[in-house]
Amino acid sequence: MQEHPEKPIKSGMVTLVGPPNVGKSTLLNSLLGQKISIVSPKPQTTRNRILGIINGDDYQIVMLDTPGIHDAEKPLNLEMVKIALSTLTEADVILFMIDVTLPLPKPETASVRHLKDAGRPAMLLINKIDLVAREALLPIIAAYQKMYPFTAIIPVSARLGDGTERIIGEIHRLLPEGPRLYPEDIPTDATERFIVAEIIREKIFLKTGEEVPYATAVVVDSFKEDPARMQVVIHATIFVEKQSQKGIVIGKNGRKLKEIGTAAREDMESLLGLKVVLKLWVKVQKDWTRDRRFLREFGFGGIS
Numbered sequence: 001m002q003e004h005p006e007k008p009i010k011s012g013m014v015t016l017v018g019p020p021n022v023g024k025s026t027l028l029n030s031l032l033g034q035k036i037s038i039v040s041p042k043p044q045t046t047r048n049r050i051l052g053i054i055n056g057d058d059y060q061i062v063m064l065d066t067p068g069i070h071d072a073e074k075p076l077n078l079e080m081v082k083i084a085l086s087t088l089t090e091a092d093v094i095l096f097m098i099d100v101t102l103p104l105p106k107p108e109t110a111s112v113r114h115l116k117d118a119g120r121p122a123m124l125l126i127n128k129i130d131l132v133a134r135e136a137l138l139p140i141i142a143a144y145q146k147m148y149p150f151t152a153i154i155p156v157s158a159r160l161g162d163g164t165e166r167i168i169g170e171i172h173r174l175l176p177e178g179p180r181l182y183p184e185d186i187p188t189d190a191t192e193r194f195i196v197a198e199i200i201r202e203k204i205f206l207k208t209g210e211e212v213p214y215a216t217a218v219v220v221d222s223f224k225e226d227p228a229r230m231q232v233v234i235h236a237t238i239f240v241e242k243q244s245q246k247g248i249v250i251g252k253n254g255r256k257l258k259e260i261g262t263a264a265r266e267d268m269e270s271l272l273g274l275k276v277v278l279k280l281w282v283k284v285q286k287d288w289t290r291d292r293r294f295l296r297e298f299g300f301g302g303i304s
Contacts, residue, residue: 012092027158038202
């Protein structure tokens with residue numbers, strides 16, 4: 001019996017970059033049809049690169065969501081920008097996302113320079129178009145066309161899912177032929193422990209104000225499944241930089257910590273399909289965002 005050769009597919013790496021808080025994580029979640037990248041209204045929520053795997057009949061897109069590119073001074077922020085820039089060299093295609101409601105950058109902004117240095121095909125995604133009149137897009141498109149030879153300029157609303165089909169089509173056009181890089185049944189390469197820690201950190205961003213979210217790190221101390229009870233028991237530590245921040249995260253009579261834990265647990269149960277018993281502790285690690293040794297311990301391995 002004659003075997004039919006497998007239909008060729010297209011596959012490759014796509015990096016999603018841009019300034020902080022322009023909607024990159026929201027777009028990745030929308031394209032995947034599920035939430036793997038945490039989202040908050042505050043800038044610089046994403047700290048590491050998050051990988052999402054988008055499958056179609058004749059393609060596999062391995063998309064990297066990255067921290068926002070911004071002017072950085074603290075070691076933590078410098079490492080976040082370093083992570084974002086390092087993904088540019090891995091990419092077959094770059095998606096450069098902007099927020100239509102923000103002022104236009106200067107032509108020689110750092111982000112545009114990095115695009116030129118990467119030398120990869122890049123398309124411009126103009127996000128949050130649901131917040132402006134259509135005619136407001138014209139000067140923005142004209143300005144960016146002068147800055148860089150984008151292969152496509154796509155107005156989108158990541159929140160509403162507008163424009164996502166065109167994004168997939170344009171990526172498909174640019175990807176090389178090749179095998180699937182990951183199994184079709186997994187949406188990300190991130191471990192459950194990593195996603196659980198990110199969920200906790202997201203709830204801190206959503207439920208505390210001022211500088212507190214930026215001074216927190218989450219470490220999952222233990223993650224134990226109990227198949228007989230259809231549950232998982234998770235112990236995690238929230239690190240802050242100051243004693244005053246610890247008091248804010250815990251709240252009066254422990255109310256804020258309970259609120260964070262309850263919201264996180266609900267998301268974890270949806271993710272894992274199991275009952276979750278979540279135990280949270282808060283510890284002070286003074287000035288950890290400036291301490292290179294602790295940054296390494298908290299997962300920023302590139303810091304030296």
